[in-house]
Amino acid sequence: MRNRFFHSILTTLTLLAFSSVAFAQASHDLSGVWISRRDGKTVVDTNLRPPMTPWAQARFDAAVPTVGPRVIAGKENDPILRCNPDGIPKLLGVPQPFEIIQIPNRMLMFFEHNRHWRTIWMDGRKLSEDPDPAWMGYSVGKxxxxxxxxxxxxxxxxxxxxxxxxPHSDAMRLTERYRRIDPDTLEITVTINDPKAYTKTWVNQPKLYNLKRDWEIAEHYCVIDEETAYGDAIRVPAGQSGNTPK
Structure with missing residues (x-):
């Protein structure tokens, strides 16, 4: 009986050890389709936003978003309404999923939203000090x-x-930290250092994403004709009537 008891304990401990090793190895594998738990809420925390510089304040005051208390129906000017790319980190807060694909020297992120994608170089190269301006920036990871x-x-x-x-400026330096806290949960923390736009570093709270093992990325494009038709049919009439479209 005693031998059977100790054998049972040894078996359990062995299984736990193998599970721990397997998860430790999987922690460096972020492959799969992930979706935010926040249902489309922003990945940056506006309540933690540091004071803006005069340059950023002027940009912010001129912005008319499609959501929130500053909406003016029919007057919205979010750049995405012209089918411009959302950019990073905004894409990390959209309600649609994204897929991570890892190959030896790089990580690729494919976003269902407007079919955007980005490359994160994992080959040990240094971050370029003067890259050409891009919608997704230039990224290296380790x-x-x-x-x-x-x-x-x-x-x-x-x-x-x-x-x-x-807003952010062309001087923004973005730090993202990705951590797989269990097999089905990814934690992402975003830190923004943009002295042209903010007087201090903008440190945000971690955000959680769920792994969707049987999901595929669907086709989702921004089509300027559809955006224009939506504006003509809904946004502009809503602004004229004083109602905000939902």
Whole structure:
């Protein structure tokens, strides 16, 4: 009886050890389709936003978002209404899923929203100090323990950081930290360093994403004819009537 008891304990401990090793190995594998738990809420925390510089404040004051208390129906000017790319980090807050694909020297992120994609270089290269401005920036990543740290520069200043009109400049340096906290949960933390736009570093709370093992990325494009038709049929009439479209 005693031998059977100890054999049972040994078996349990062995299984736990193998499970721990397997998850530790999987922690460096972020492949799969992920979706935000926040149902389309922004990945940056506006309540933690540092004071804006005069340059950023002027950009913010001129922004008319499609959501939130500053909406003016029919007057919205979010760059995405012209089918411009959302950019990073805004894409991390959209309600549609994204897929991560890892190959030896890079990580690819494919976003269902407007079929955007980005490359994160994992081959040990240094972050470029003067890259050409791009919608998704220029990104390099490395593992620090079980956390993937992604550093990005080289953004153009057209996209907003979120849906509410918070701007960023072409001097923005973005740090993303990806950590797989269990097999089906990914944690992403975004930190924004943009001295042209904000007087301090903008440190945001971690956001959680669920793994969808049997999902596929669907086709979702921004079509300018559809955006124009929607504006003519809904946004502009709503603004003229004083009602805000939902």
């Amino acid at each position: 593992w620090e323990g079980n956390t993937l740290v992604v550093e990005s520069t080289g953004f153009n200043d057209i996209p907003w950081l979120d849906f509410y009109g918070d």
